[in-house]
Amino acid sequence: MDTRTGLPVVGMVGGGQLARMTHQAAIALGQSLRVLAAAPDDGAALVVADLHFGDHTDLTALRTFAKGCDVVTFDHEHVPTDLIRALAADGVAVHPGADALLYAQDKRAMRERLSALGAPVPHWRPVSAPEEVSAFGDEVGWPVVAKAVRGGYDGRGVWMLGADDALPDVELILEKRVPLRRELAVLVARSPFGQVAAYPVVETVQQDGICVEVLAPAPGLAEDLAVAAQQLAIDIATSLGVVGLLAVELFEVDGGVLVNELAMRPHNSGHWTIEGARTSQFEQHLRAILDYPMGETALTAPAVVMANVLGGPPGGISLDERLHHLFATDPGAKVHLYGKQVRPGRKIGHVTVLGDDMDDVRARAARAARWLREGRASGPEGK
Amino acid sequence: MDTRTGLPVVGMVGGGQLARMTHQAAIALGQSLRVLAAAPDDGAALVVADLHFGDHTDLTALRTFAKGCDVVTFDHEHVPTDLIRALAADGVAVHPGADALLYAQDKRAMRERLSALGAPVPHWRPVSAPEEVSAFGDEVGWPVVAKAVRGGYDGRGVWMLGADDALPDVELILEKRVPLRRELAVLVARSPFGQVAAYPVVETVQQDGICVEVLAPAPGLAEDLAVAAQQLAIDIATSLGVVGLLAVELFEVDGGVLVNELAMRPHNSGHWTIEGARTSQFEQHLRAILDYPMGETALTAPAVVMANVLGGPPGGISLDERLHHLFATDPGAKVHLYGKQVRPGRKIGHVTVLGDDMDDVRARAARAARWLREGRASGPEGK
Numbered sequence: 122m123d124t125r126t127g128l129p130v131v132g133m134v135g136g137g138q139l140a141r142m143t144h145q146a147a148i149a150l151g152q153s154l155r156v157l158a159a160a161p162d163d164g165a166a167l168v169v170a171d172l173h174f175g176d177h178t179d180l181t182a183l184r185t186f187a188k189g190c191d192v193v194t195f196d197h198e199h200v201p202t203d204l205i206r207a208l209a210a211d212g213v214a215v216h217p218g219a220d221a222l223l224y225a226q227d228k229r230a231m232r233e234r235l236s237a238l239g240a241p242v243p244h245w246r247p248v249s250a251p252e253e254v255s256a257f258g259d260e261v262g263w264p265v266v267a268k269a270v271r272g273g274y275d276g277r278g279v280w281m282l283g284a285d286d287a288l289p290d291v292e293l294i295l296e297k298r299v300p301l302r303r304e305l306a307v308l309v310a311r312s313p314f315g316q317v318a319a320y321p322v323v324e325t326v327q328q329d330g331i332c333v334e335v336l337a338p339a340p341g342l343a344e345d346l347a348v349a350a351q352q353l354a355i356d357i358a359t360s361l362g363v364v365g366l367l368a369v370e371l372f373e374v375d376g377g378v379l380v381n382e383l384a385m386r387p388h389n390s391g392h393w394t395i396e397g398a399r400t401s402q403f404e405q406h407l408r409a410i411l412d413y414p415m416g417e418t419a420l421t422a423p424a425v426v427m428a429n430v431l432g433g434p435p436g437g438i439s440l441d442e443r444l445h446h447l448f449a450t451d452p453g454a455k456v457h458l459y460g461k462q463v464r465p466g467r468k469i470g471h472v473t474v475l476g477d478d479m480d481d482v483r484a485r486a487a488r489a490a491r492w493l494r495e496g497r498a499s500g501p502e503g504k
Numbered sequence: 505m506d507t508r509t510g511l512p513v514v515g516m517v518g519g520g521q522l523a524r525m526t527h528q529a530a531i532a533l534g535q536s537l538r539v540l541a542a543a544p545d546d547g548a549a550l551v552v553a554d555l556h557f558g559d560h561t562d563l564t565a566l567r568t569f570a571k572g573c574d575v576v577t578f579d580h581e582h583v584p585t586d587l588i589r590a591l592a593a594d595g596v597a598v599h600p601g602a603d604a605l606l607y608a609q610d611k612r613a614m615r616e617r618l619s620a621l622g623a624p625v626p627h628w629r630p631v632s633a634p635e636e637v638s639a640f641g642d643e644v645g646w647p648v649v650a651k652a653v654r655g656g657y658d659g660r661g662v663w664m665l666g667a668d669d670a671l672p673d674v675e676l677i678l679e680k681r682v683p684l685r686r687e688l689a690v691l692v693a694r695s696p697f698g699q700v701a702a703y704p705v706v707e708t709v710q711q712d713g714i715c716v717e718v719l720a721p722a723p724g725l726a727e728d729l730a731v732a733a734q735q736l737a738i739d740i741a742t743s744l745g746v747v748g749l750l751a752v753e754l755f756e757v758d759g760g761v762l763v764n765e766l767a768m769r770p771h772n773s774g775h776w777t778i779e780g781a782r783t784s785q786f787e788q789h790l791r792a793i794l795d796y797p798m799g800e801t802a803l804t805a806p807a808v809v810m811a812n813v814l815g816g817p818p819g820g821i822s823l824d825e826r827l828h829h830l831f832a833t834d835p836g837a838k839v840h841l842y843g844k845q846v847r848p849g850r851k852i853g854h855v856t857v858l859g860d861d862m863d864d865v866r867a868r869a870a871r872a873a874r875w876l877r878e879g880r881a882s883g884p885e886g887k
Contacts, residue, residue: 125545126843127823144551145528151823151841151853153551162508168527168536170551399836399858414831421804421858440510440534448797453782458534460509470534475782475804 122191128152129411132186134177135196136163138459138468139387139403142395143196144169146403156196157186164459165196180204187213192410194365195386198225199272216313216364216410217385224361225385229270229294238360240353241379243372244297251288254295258284261297268294276330299379301372305339306390307354308368308402310409317358318405318415319351320398325370325390331468334486337393337425340479342373350378357383366391366406389429389468394418396455396473397425422475424482428490430470432463437496440469447492454489469493505574511535512794515569517560518579519546521842521851522770522786525778526579527552529786539579540569547842548579563587570596575793577748578769581608582655599696599747599793600768607744608768612653612677621743623736624762626755627680634671637678641667644680651677659713682762684755688722689773690737691751691785693792700741701788701798702734703781708753708773714851717869720776720808723862725756733761740766749774749789772812772851777801779838779856780808805858807865811873813853815846820879823852830875837872852876 123130128151133140136158144154144165157173158166166172175182177200184207187193192214202219209215217225224231235242246257248267258265269278270292280289281298304327308320322342326334339347354369357380361367368388371378391402400408400416408415438446440463447454451474458470472489476482491497506513511534516523519541527537527548540556541549549555558565560583567590570576575597585602592598600608607614618625629640631650641648652661653675663672664681687710691703705725709717722730737752740763744750751771754761774785783791783799791798821829823846830837834857841853855872859865874880 122824123550125550125845126841127846128827128841128843129824141531145531148524148528148551149838149840150827151839151843153843166553167506167508168531168553170549170553170555172553399838408831413828414835416831417836419836441505441512444511444533445796448791448799452797453800453802455532455782456534457532458509458511460511460534460536462508463510 123153126151129191130155130171130189131407131410132157132190132193133165133196134183134186134193134200136160136165136172137196138164138461140165140196141168141459142392142401142457143387143403143406146401146407149404150407152407155186155190157182162460162462164461167460178204180207183208184211187211192216194406194410195222198222198384198386202226218362218364221361221363222385225383227270228268228273228382229292231383232294234361235357235380238357240357241377243299243379243381246295248288248293248295254282254288255284257295258282264298266296266298268296270294275332276327279330299372299374301374303339303373304381305342305350305371305373305378306335306368306388307350307371308366308388308391308394309351309354309358310366310402310405310415311358311363312409312415313364313412315359316415317355318418319355320391320394320402320418321420322347322350323390323393331429331431331466332389333429333431333490334483335390335393335427336479336483337397337420337427346373346377353378353380365410366402389471392457392471393425393427393473395457397421397427397475423477424479425473425475426479426482426486427471427473428486429468430458430472430490430493432465432467432469433494433496434465440493443493443496446496447489450492451485451489454485456489456493506536509534512574513538513554513572514790514793515540515573515576516548516579517566517569517576517583519543519548519555520579521547521844523548523579524551524842525775525784525840526770526786526789529784529790532787533790535790538569538573540565545843545845547844550843561587563590566591567594570594575599577789577793578605581605581768585609601745601747604744604746605768608766610653611651611656611765612675614766615677617744618740618763621740623740624760626682626762626764629678631671631676631678637665637671638667640678641665647681649679649681651679653677658715662713682755682757684757686756687764688725688733688754688756688761689718689751689771690733690754691749691771691774691777692734692737692741693749693785693788693798694741694746695792695798696747696795698742699798700738701801702738703774703777703785703801704803705730705733706773706776714812714814714849715772716812716814716873717866718773718776718810719862719866720780720803720810729756729760736761736763748793749785772854775840775854776808776810776856778840780804780810780858806860807862808856808858809862809865809869810854810856811869812851813841813855813873813876815848815850815852816877816879817848823876826876826879829879830872833875834868834872837868839872839876
């Protein structure tokens with residue numbers, strides 16, 4: 122407890138934009154998020170009062186950081202589970218715990234566990250020898266999808282392998298290429314008490330393996346499939362004992378959904394909730410890990426679109442001038458900037474637009490994101 | 505400009521809850537609010553990274569604080585105008601400026617200026633000698649309202665004077681008691697460019713001179729009166745050259761409205777905008793003082809109610825336990841706590857509820873505020 126306020130202290134390991142936005146939610150709950158950042162120019166390091174520096178793989182740094190925290194949680198999934206177990210053995214409440222987080226860190230363990238639970242996943246196989254790739258490809262058809270068991274994100278750590286391609290030199294699993302209609306995501310939050318709250322199912326639109334847009338609710342998704350997808354996420358959260366947020370990334374295929382990835386933290390597919398849901402994912406994560414009852418997850422408008430803002434080509438007008446122009450063009454666009462240096466392709470922020478018509482809202486969000494990325498409204502396609 | 509982000513640095517003098525909530529809005533805009541606090545346990549001091557300490561009446565402290573700020577603004581109205589003029593003479597952009605802020609600091613100057621502008625105000629008179637009180641009371645009827653020219657807030661600095669009462673020993677103005685139907689407020693924001701954006705007119709409900717509830721939009725207010733009230737606030741903001749927010753507190757009387765008070769900062773009557781309007785007053789204030797185009801002011805739901813949370817009687821369950829119970833009772837109530845020590849009668853936070861039916865929303869907000877104040881749902885009236 123913070124003796125000044127009588128309210129809990131939450132420590133978040135990692136100082137990126139997720140910690141930055143969690144701090145905004147913590148402030149409303151009377152708290153001040155404690156952050157373990159790697160560098161002074163981390164997005165959260167620029168804005169939080171209770172700032173600590175240290176390496177997330179250094180147990181001593183983690184122990185020092187955890188002292189005085191009511192709960193420790195994560196901005197990313199890179200803290201080794203043996204360190205999390207050591208903290209828990211010290212008596213620190215760590216959410217999500219190592220037994221759950223393992224499945225967000227290790228794709229092989231995740232696939233094995235989900236298969237054992239009977240959750241729908243793509244046809245897959247672990248690789249222990251190169252000849253197994255040939256056998257798998259001949260069986261399911263080429264190319265096959267190879268995924269690094271650890272450390273992949275935003276399209277990194279995923280390869281399409283043809284029969285003659287060399288294997289990446291990391292531990293891999295293989296998956297059959299899925300003829301997917303689109304990608305969906307379900308976000309749920311679970312408390313230690315066991316309460317689970319699910320957000321509406323969203324569509325995530327990817328380009329080059331990076332999420333560029335999230336549409337809430339997923340347009341045209343049949344109600345029974347939406348309910349089944351939410352139930353699947355609730356079942357996974359419960360079976361794995363997740364405490365906090367669980368984002369379940371899904372492939373929509375003929376006849377249903379397959380689980381693609383799991384994340385156990387505030388997630389890019391949930392940024393729309395800041396304005397678009399009655400309770401933001403950041404507040405919900407705090408409520409979950411503190412064992413507060415969950416907040417309402419209902420949409421605040423019929424159509425909500427979040428578009429990521431990626432760093433654009435160098436040059437052009439400043440980000441500040443871009444903001445001026447965007448605000449003049451669309452007074453209803455909600456902007457979130459992460460305090461990062463602009464580099465081409467880097468996620469530097471996001472924009473959310475709410476309204477009644479999904480096509481209109483989507484066009485506005487895309488235009489707003491393009492303004493911030495390129496400093497002009499028109500792309501090559503003249504839109 | 506913050507060289508790390510290329511985005512502006514706003515400095516706010518004063519470290520209370522208004523600075524605390526402005527920081528939340530600044531984070532979304534890629535900024536990190538710089539705060540001049542008086543003490544380490546000020547609400548904003550607990551949560552901001554760029555924290556400075558100093559007295560707001562100390563020019564040296566203000567000058568040091570202003571260095572590197574693109575704009576300096578205020579969490580309260582207590583900075584003497586001669587110090588603001590000195591900062592402006594140094595080249596600091598201070599919004600609102602001294603020529604405008606004067607009318608939020610000095611009720612006599614405000615009444616004189618508004619009268620000169622032809623704005624509707626209660627019948628009033630400055631007092632320079634005690635016998636003028638008798639003359640005024642005999643003319644308009646007893647009791648009369650006496651207001652301290654400077655420094656009053658939350659019911660302090662206001663007296664009802666009978667014919668035989670002693671005068672408070674401060675500079676006063678007198679006002680005729682107005683047979684008011686209710687109190688209203690209009691919030692507008694004005695940029696240096698001159699753009700003005702008005703929020704919907706709200707009803708403010710007072711108890712013992714303290715605002716306890718704000719209903720948005722003001723129930724049953726005729727459209728023409730609402731538009732006239734917004735136009736009045738826009739005209740005042742423009743005439744006084746306000747940059748930033750202007751809250752105009754109004755009395756609704758037979759045949760129209762009268763101006764009660766002016767405030768030039770984020771205002772309690774605008775806290776509902778965090779969830780209840782497309783752009784929160786805190787973001788709007790930042791946009792205004794930075795000369796960004798204004799954000800949309802539309803309501804996000806048909807009925808929005810903000811209820812202040814005052815510190816309750818000592819004892820009972822902890823604030824943290826109260827939060828647990830409240831969240832279990834009403835998963836849609838949005839809570840904002842200011843990080844303050846609980847003292848009876850002190851504003852320690854607020855709650856906002858959104859919905860379709862004003863009576864229902866108002867009952868929920870009142871119940872939520874009572875939970876946080878008293879640690880139980882039922883008041884003496886059993887509601």
